[in-house]
Amino acid sequence: MIQTTENTIKQNATVARLLHHMASGYKYLGNQERFRAIAYEIAARTVNNLQADISAYAEDKKALDQLNGIGSSIAEKIIEYLKTGKVKKYEELKQQIPEELLDMMDITGFGPALVKVLHEQLGINTRAELLKAIDEGRLEGIKGFGNKKIENIKRGLHLFEEAQSRLLLWDALLAGNKILQAIRQFPEVRKAELAGSVRRGRETVGDIDIIVMATLKDQKKLADKIQKLPGIVRILAGGDTKVSLLLQNQTQVDVRIVTENAYGAALLYFTGSKEHNVRLRIIAREKGWKLNEYGLFDLKTDKYLAGKTEEEMYRYIGLQFIPPELREDKGEIDLAAKNKLPVLVTLKDIKGDMHLHSKWSDGEEEIEALARYVMKTFPQYEYLVVTDHSPSERISHGLEPDDFIRQFREIDQVNKKIGRDFIKKGVEVDILADGQLDLPDDLLEKFDWVVASIHSGLAQDNTQRLLKACEHPAVNCIGHPGGRLVGTRDAYPVNWRQLIDKAAATGTALEINAQPGRMDLQDDLVKMAIDKGVQLVIDTDAHAKMHFDLMQLGVTIARRGWCKKEDVLNTISWREVTALRNKKIKTKRKH
Numbered sequence: 001m002i003q004t005t006e007n008t009i010k011q012n013a014t015v016a017r018l019l020h021h022m023a024s025g026y027k028y029l030g031n032q033e034r035f036r037a038i039a040y041e042i043a044a045r046t047v048n049n050l051q052a053d054i055s056a057y058a059e060d061k062k063a064l065d066q067l068n069g070i071g072s073s074i075a076e077k078i079i080e081y082l083k084t085g086k087v088k089k090y091e092e093l094k095q096q097i098p099e100e101l102l103d104m105m106d107i108t109g110f111g112p113a114l115v116k117v118l119h120e121q122l123g124i125n126t127r128a129e130l131l132k133a134i135d136e137g138r139l140e141g142i143k144g145f146g147n148k149k150i151e152n153i154k155r156g157l158h159l160f161e162e163a164q165s166r167l168l169l170w171d172a173l174l175a176g177n178k179i180l181q182a183i184r185q186f187p188e189v190r191k192a193e194l195a196g197s198v199r200r201g202r203e204t205v206g207d208i209d210i211i212v213m214a215t216l217k218d219q220k221k222l223a224d225k226i227q228k229l230p231g232i233v234r235i236l237a238g239g240d241t242k243v244s245l246l247l248q249n250q251t252q253v254d255v256r257i258v259t260e261n262a263y264g265a266a267l268l269y270f271t272g273s274k275e276h277n278v279r280l281r282i283i284a285r286e287k288g289w290k291l292n293e294y295g296l297f298d299l300k301t302d303k304y305l306a307g308k309t310e311e312e313m314y315r316y317i318g319l320q321f322i323p324p325e326l327r328e329d330k331g332e333i334d335l336a337a338k339n340k341l342p343v344l345v346t347l348k349d350i351k352g353d354m355h356l357h358s359k360w361s362d363g364e365e366e367i368e369a370l371a372r373y374v375m376k377t378f379p380q381y382e383y384l385v386v387t388d389h390s391p392s393e394r395i396s397h398g399l400e401p402d403d404f405i406r407q408f409r410e411i412d413q414v415n416k417k418i419g420r421d422f423i424k425k426g427v428e429v430d431i432l433a434d435g436q437l438d439l440p441d442d443l444l445e446k447f448d449w450v451v452a453s454i455h456s457g458l459a460q461d462n463t464q465r466l467l468k469a470c471e472h473p474a475v476n477c478i479g480h481p482g483g484r485l486v487g488t489r490d491a492y493p494v495n496w497r498q499l500i501d502k503a504a505a506t507g508t509a510l511e512i513n514a515q516p517g518r519m520d521l522q523d524d525l526v527k528m529a530i531d532k533g534v535q536l537v538i539d540t541d542a543h544a545k546m547h548f549d550l551m552q553l554g555v556t557i558a559r560r561g562w563c564k565k566e567d568v569l570n571t572i573s574w575r576e577v578t579a580l581r582n583k584k585i586k587t588k589r590k591h
Contacts, residue, residue, distance in 0.1 A: 012047055012054050015078060018090060019044035022077075024102040025093040027112040038395050042069035042362065047078070049364050049544035055082055069362065069397070098125040106488060107160045110153075117144070127157065159487055167251055168486060170516035170553050172198045172205035175251055180210055182229050183255070188218035191263060195270040199324045201556035203486060203519050207252040209270050213263040226255055262294045265307035268314075269293035275329035276322075283317050283333075291317070325559040344559045345538075347552050349571040352383035355428065355451050355479060355511065355539035356547075360407055361388035362396035364544040367407075368414045371423050373545050383574045385449045386411065387426035390438035393455060398430075401443050408446070424448040424574070428479055433457055435468030437475070444474035449581070451511065451539075453479035454492070461493040470499070470508040473585045477537050477569075478503065480513040480520040488517070496525055500532050507584040509535040509569050512561075514554030515547075526561025535569045535580070 023040035026033040046069040057064040064075040077087045104110050118124040139145045176194050184192050196209030214222050220240045227235050236244035245253045258266045284291035288299050295307025306316045314321050319336040326332040335341050357363035374384050389398040411423045426449040430438035452469040454462055469475050482491035503510055510529055513520045538554035540547050565571045
């Protein structure tokens with residue numbers, strides 16, 4: 001795992017946000033500033049993905065210039081901020097455009113044209129003022145603001161507010177594991193685990209639950225120590241067996257301290273969804289028992305029966321152990337009663353990452369650096385597929401056909417240098433508006449792996465584009481099929497049954513994109529896909545070394561979708577992957 005400090009992440013995020021705001025400002029100023037807007041957006045992405053602390057570049061403009069997407073002018077602005085805490089050009093932009101307007105441009109459906117109308121015609125500068133204007137009906141009657149437009153604005157605001165009130169799963173895992181590791185250092189702690197929706201792998205999380213085992217005599221001492229952990233801004237509740245904390249990011253953490261006899265019961269109770277837990281209690285009651293967070297007891301005598309481990313409790317009431325990700329009352333209990341739950345895919349099953357970006361397009365690392373890092377950090381990986389962007393993705397430095405031929409030669413050289421055929425030649429090719437692909441067929445046939453993705457027309461129904469891409473003999477996988485960004489952009493409309501049927505019929509895989517803001521496919525669609533026999537690929541879409549850790553997030557999504565090892569393409573050898581790819585090409589040629 002990448003060891004990136006919290007301060008590094010915070011500083012990089014601050015600089016990236018400033019650059020992003022400058023990009024938004026230039027978008028607002030109009031088409032004449034669009035190239036400047038693109039340049040700042042690329043720079044913001046670069047800084048956000050940077051593993052090293054951006055502060056290290058404060059005295060080294062030349063090194064900053066060499067980072068992907070950061071030219072001399074933007075490097076000067078970054079150094080100016082690192083030294084003074086301000087950027088003169090940004091302060092000038094804020095004189096023309098209020099800062100909260102720049103924030104509003106991140107809300108779904110709020111492009112620069114809309115924000116400009118709200119500001120110039122209605123004097124709206126903040127989200128609060130916009131909400132008030134909507135309530136007062138002031139948007140009605142303005143040219144271009146019909147009922148549908150106003151409803152879309154409301155929906156965008158709702159998505160944004162919801163995103164602000166909940167943590168993405170990855171952020172919750174980072175925050176939860178940090179405090180969990182701190183708690184585990186205390187000598188009074190015998191066991192400790194995350195629970196709640198974080199442990200089930202829900203895509204967004206309201207709060208974080210932790211269950212801790214300690215002896216009865218140590219509970220108060222441990223509770224006192226937990227309340228003094230660093231990074232806590234407020235104690236919401238403090239007692240001998242429960243401590244509620246508020247972290248600096250305003251996330252609530254509930255820590256429950258239990259004894260050995262109740263540890264499994266508490267973990268079970270505070271992990272399962274409400275519906276799952278209700279079903280378990282009904283089953284227990286039918287057997288003459290009661291089930292709660294303290295254990296399993298005889299209903300008549302109150303005799304303790306089980307509670308030390310979850311496995312013990314499931315076994316006692318006649319169920320196969322149910323993995324946390326499945327505890328949603330979606331059929332798992334009935335199958336567990338028959339001992340027919342699937343063996344879910346695990347992180348150890350993954351043999352490679354098949355969607356990632358290098359410095360050739362919008363990634364942060366050279367291909368050789370990626371190869372050496374992954375071979376060292378993920379020794380079980382047998383292959384890595386570099387899938388840089390095709391020409392249409394100008395903001396991501398998409399490559400022209402000749403660039404890919406040169407990249408092929410570099411990949412061959414890197415593989416020779418590292419002594420194994422580890423790096424595979426791939427591409428993330430754009431699916432254009434008419435369903436055609438952004439590269440010629442004769443070049444596409446030369447790749448080892450082709451991921452086809454949509455990056456434009458994100459508000460329209462894209463079913464036909466996706467179906468046409470599946471039919472192409474060179475397309476092996478549809479990347480981030482729903483096109484959503486959690487909390488900021490809804491998935492574009494897709495007829496999922498049609499797409500899944502087409503993927504199954506053509507032998508085209510669908511991607512589970514593990515980027516925290518995408519998590520696309522969603523778990524319910526994963527389940528629908530595997531039920532139809534569609535192969536899935538779990539990818540990190542890595543743009544920086546730290547992103548390879550996201551594979552565990554992708555595996556969690558797959559597990560929530562009931563994926564077995566055999567449902568996931570990148571659990572097999574490259575020889576087997578190639579055989580499946582060739583099978584699709586041959587099948588299409590016959591037809």
